[in-house]
Amino acid sequence: MEKINEAFELLLKTDRELFQIIFVTLRMSFFSTLISCLLGMPLGILLAGWKFKGKRMLKKIIHTLMGLPPVVAGLIVYMLFTKYGVFGSLNLLFTVEIMIIAQVILITPIVAGQTLSVSSVGAKNLLETAKGMRLSNFKIAKLFIIQNKASLFSVVLTAFGRSIAEVGAVSLVGGNIQWKTRVMTTAIMLETNKGNFSFALALGIILLLISLVVNIIASAIIKQEEEE
Amino acid sequence: MKKLLAVLLSLAMLLSFAACGGNGGGETTVAETTVSEVKTPENPTIRMSTTTSVNDSGLLPYLLPVFEKATGYKVEVQPAGTGAAIQKAVDGNADLILVHSKASEETFVQDGYGVERIPFMYNYFVVVGSAEDPAGIKDSANAAEAFAKIEKAEAKFVSRGDESGTHKAELKIWGENVPDAETASWYISAGQGMGACLTMASEQGAYCLTDKATFLSNKDSLDLEILLSEGEDMKNTYSVIECNSEKLSGINTEGAKALIQWLTGDEASALIAEYGKEQYGQALFYLIEE
Structure with missing residues (x-):
């Protein structure tokens, strides 16, 4: 117990740096989630409702990529953006932007796969009805989103959780640079490497609290909308 | 499909070769012991x-x-x-x-x-950096002098920043002049292992203090050279x-x-x-x- 107290005292002392780390973490997770959902959800909906050539293959690829190890996603991005890599001239290595790119590669398949699985049944029924009513594809997609709002929302939260808890890819491409690309998970990793196990654990608890707060706010927004 | 497989395979082989490069060349020289029966x-x-x-x-x-x-x-x-x-x-x-x-x-x-x-x-810590040596540290008498030049030139420097033995040695060389990573953007506190820091220094053309053994065993994949070695303040x-x-x-x-x-x-x-x-x-x- 004494050790935990000590850890929290230390936390307060380093609060300015801690707030900066939390800010970077939230910025990264927000954009990773946003972009992955913008790419993954349409893909998932497309796979759930529409028939097209190569659909089964695409499904298999997405399901395989859902198990992509974060380090591998990081490695791929690293090799593309390294000094002599294809995109080396962009000078993006060790920035928050590249951390978002790596996470988008990692999370988009998860969003697509989950969107597909939460909506396969509903999509078929909806599609049949909509065809009978001769609705345009755009209108069908819109109807679909409204109908599956709750489950799509849980997909967003999964993406966010994945992003905020991820360490393998972001430490590799972000570099865990103090005051720049250090996020909560890489800070925890660093404190563990230093041997400050209780401080690392305290940081872990803070990370969970942040996740909890984000979840509560998000649920409140959704609930309010449902009531309206 | 076959083409893709071939590309993937050669990529994997390339990567594994790169990984082998990081080995200190130990396995070939392990001495043969002739003890016939060893009691566990x-x-x-x-x-x-x-x-x-x-x-x-x-x-x-x-x-x-x-x-x-x-x-x-x-x-x-x-x-x-x-x-x-x-x-x-x-x-x-x-x-x-x-x-x-x-x-x-x-x-x-x-x-x-x-x-x-x-x-x-x-062994000795060494200061490594790009061959251009922007801060001109090559002829420094010791690491402290080299660090002072780097600070004056505000040339990029990657620090372990993880309270490891190497990081502590680095802090000792800086003495009272440890740069503040928050304000000095050239001082990159990476908070990672030696290999990751060397890679970062190589990518950014930065200086780095490293133990010689790790540097030599990773040298092939790095765009860095030993610029200063064996100063009296660099013993490890x-x-x-x-x-x-x-x-x-x-x-x-x-x-x-x-x-x-x-x-x-x-x-x-x-x-x-x-x-x-x-x-x-x-x-x-x-x-x-x-």
Whole structure:
């Protein structure tokens, strides 16, 4: 117990740096989630409702990529953006932007796969009805989103959780640079490497609290909308 | 599909070759022991908590099989930064430690966790950087002078920033002039292992303080050169410490003693002195003469 107290005292002392780390973490997770959902959800909906050539293959690829190890996603991005890599001239290595790119590669398949699985049944029924009513594809997609709002929302939260808890890819491409690309998970990793196990654990608890707060706010927004 | 497979395969092979480059060239020179029958010790597992540099440079993978073959012990190596390596031992999860941070080692022994600090080998830290050497540190008398030049030029410098032995050595060289990572954007505090920091320095054309062994074993994949070596403020001493069974429970004292005796003995000394000569044309570690 004494050790935990000590850890929290230390936390307060380093609060300015801690707030900066939390800010970077939230910025990264927000954009990773946003972009992955913008790419993954349409893909998932497309796979759930529409028939097209190569659909089964695409499904298999997405399901395989859902198990992509974060380090591998990081490695791929690293090799593309390294000094002599294809995109080396962009000078993006060790920035928050590249951390978002790596996470988008990692999370988009998860969003697509989950969107597909939460909506396969509903999509078929909806599609049949909509065809009978001769609705345009755009209108069908819109109807679909409204109908599956709750489950799509849980997909967003999964993406966010994945992003905020991820360490393998972001430490590799972000570099865990103090005051720049250090996020909560890489800070925890660093404190563990230093041997400050209780401080690392305290940081872990803070990370969970942040996740909890984000979840509560998000649920409140959704609930309010449902009531309206 | 076949084409894709071929591309993937060659990519994987390329990557594995790159990984092989990081090996200290140990495996080819492991001495043959001719002991016909080795009795397995009662408690055959030795847990060794150690700094990454002796493991990543390939020294331990080169030495330990010889010890294991001769004695029947099995050594479980847990490589980590010096801070974590010591903390694991404090928590009772190691039988001995092999690290390189004098002050932390002395505290470890004073607090009763370690029996005795035995310095047994050393090498030199080196300052590496791009061949252009933007701050012109090449002719500096020692690391402190080189660091002052880097600070004056505000040339990029990658710091371990992880309270490891190397980081502590770096801080000691800066002395009172440690740059503030928040305001000095050229001072990059990476908070990662030596290999990751060297890669970062290479990517950014930055300077970095590193142990020579890790640098030489990663050199092929780096765009860096040794710019300064063997200054009097750059000595890097490694010690072994047996964990104290009077303070900690479950310590394999016999195993720890056997391994320490072997590491500081003639056979290991001869092997250590030879290590690296074949691959790099120079020894990576030197013995401390008694």
